[in-house]
Amino acid sequence: MILVLISARGAGLPFARWLPEMCGQLVAVCAAGADPGEGFAEIVTVTDYNDDDAVLGAARDLAGRHRPNAVFALAEVDVERAARLRGELGLPGLDTATAAAYRDKILMKELAQAAGLLVPAFAPVRHPADIADFMARHPGHVVVKPRSGSGSTGVYVLDSPAQAAGLADIVTSTPYEVEEFVDGAVHHVDAFRVGGRPVAAVVSRYTGQGCLEHWTDAPFGSRSVDTADPICARLVHETWRLVDALVSPPTVCVHAEFFVTGNGDIVLCEVAARIGGGPIPTMLRHVLGIDPRHLWARVECGLPTDLDAVRERVATAPHAAFYGVPPRLGRVQRLPDAPPGVHDFTLNTHVGDEWSPARYSERKSADFLAFWVITDPDFTALGRRLVSTAEQVSAGFVWDRLESEDAA
Template identity: 70%
Template sequence: MILVLISPRQAGLPFAAWLPEEAGRLVAVTAAGTDVGPGFAEVVTVPDYTCDDAVLAAAGEAARRHRPRAVLALAEADVERAARLRSELALPGLDTTAAAAYRDKVLMKEYARTAGIPVPAFAPVATVRDITDFMAAHPGRVVVKPRSGSGSTGVHVIDAPGRAAPLADLLADGSYEVEEFVEGALHHVDVFRVGGEQVAAVASRYTGAGCLTHWADAPLGSRNLDPADPLHERLVAQTWRLIDALPSPDTVCAHAEFFVTGGGSSSGTRSADAGNGRIVLCEVAARVGGGRIPTMLRHILGVDPRELWARVECALPVALDRVREHARTAPRAAFCGIPPKRGRVLRLPEAPPGAQDFAVHTHIGDDWSGERYRLRKSGDFLASWVVTDPDAAALDARLDDTAQQVSAGFGWEYPQETASSAIPSPTAAVPATAGPDPAEGGAR
């Protein structure tokens, strides 16, 4: 039996199709009211999936009934939960020590710094005084974010000590960190290692300001770098150094994010000094990248990376050589997603020419005003798609063109005080303090 932890955001993934050998032997733990799709022998639900104790208790009871041979979890929120279950059940996979290192942004940076990997100056914080003291020692903008957060939520960019005061209540539980703001292009590297053997590593660059673009209601995208680009080689090498610096098992997948400062490549194209920028760790997670990254990676790897990882986690056969070959010969690929605006959806777009895997994730009448808008994640896309092209410049042009068309295809009804109709290019830079208030929302 396979015990599968399914966050509501993972609902509908075709686990039964990915794991046909386990038909009739899949048991899900998820939130009440979540449709996990077909193929499960039992679905155990909890009222609040954000409650660790409730999820672990439900999973523990299911495990006692079914005696699983593996625990599968794809969401960031389930990384430590799955590790605890594996420890209690003596099952293989990411253990509690490794899970903590990949989840806790302070701990992961301590491991990285010890290994000589550049990281921003950082410190744990529990009070406003901790932030102001840090800013006194490190002048300039700083980022305050949850130590174990994800999806660009709960992040605050502070440009003056006086701006920290409103965060007092938020910091009281001691689960936040502060770090210096790094000026640089944000890249991500997605890697897979099985039995100590490197299977695939794909380096990509986010468009614009990366995961901060939704602060300005701008499209968010990413495109993989040419493997011949010297920056690709450096990013991949730094990622494997990071994996080895953390207490990683021989079999692991990771989604790492790095800033490339100075001479780093500012586009998907190769340039004379593309490999000269300083690579600074942002953070790393022991999971497949979120949002539409898996869809983009499917075009590069030849298989959905979540399916690949699900089969590896469950010790089922995977054609790893085929994955390697596909990654070596695949065309360049990019994804783009349109974030919500503060308002109500009145009109939906059509798929633009050249878009693949086009999907609309909303409906007419969908209301994104108020608290829902404030708590939006960087991966909360209302429409998303992938484009491919072997030529980097052509890929960028196609990404921009399709983003313009899809953005213009939406119709919005805005609250009285809101006026927003601009359609930013996904490759345009977005100020790091963009948004209604630089001390609210976003991610870094």
């Protein structure tokens, strides 16, 4: 039996197709409204998937009835839950101590710094005065973000200590950190290791300011870095150093983000022990030759996987990129057409779809209304096509302003 934790964002994934040997031997804890698909022997739905006690309680009940030999989860919110369940059930995989290091951005940076990796200056935040004190010691922009957040939610970039007072209710109710703003190109490395042996480490560079770009309503994306570029090997090296610094198990997958500064320094942004979100799995499929979630599901569940085929594919794959258009305040009036020559063009919206201020404020960086993937053996041509398709799709959207927005 395999116990699967399925958040709302994991709804619709083809677990039974990815794990055909386990059809009828899968059990799941699901967020309310999430469709786990076919092949499950039992499904328990949790009304509030943010409630750790509810999710863990449902999982323990399932485990007591079915005795699973693996726990599988894809969402950031489930990293520590799955680790805790593995520990209680005596199953292999990420343990609670390592899961905490991948979730808590303070602990993460402490371990990385102790191992010699460059990290931004940082400090825990319990009160706005902590931010003001930090800014007095580190003049300039700072980033204030949840210690265990994801998807750029709850992130604030401050220019002056006076702005900290406006975050009083937020930072006193949720664990936060403050760190210096690093001026550099944001890269991500999606890496997979099985039995202590690397399978793949794909280096990509976000456009603009990466995941923070969506706060400006600007489209953004990511494209793989030319393997001939020396920064590629350096980022891969830093990623494996980071994995070891966080005392990771021999089998692990990570989505690591780094800043590359103008003078070539590589500075850690953060790292997660999971597959990257949004369109990243779709882009990676064109590099790995398999959906990374499919790959990791089989690895985590101890099922046969042709890892050498993945290694060979990565060595010969074309360059790949994704681009996405985020939501904005208002109502969708017209939808774009897919540009010619793109892959996996996906619309996650419809005419009349309304983004109210409340809904808009809760958006994540991966909440694209449209995204697509481009591949090209020519790295320069890939960049040109990325820009042109972004212009076409952005121009294809038409929005109505909401009355509440006009009134504001």
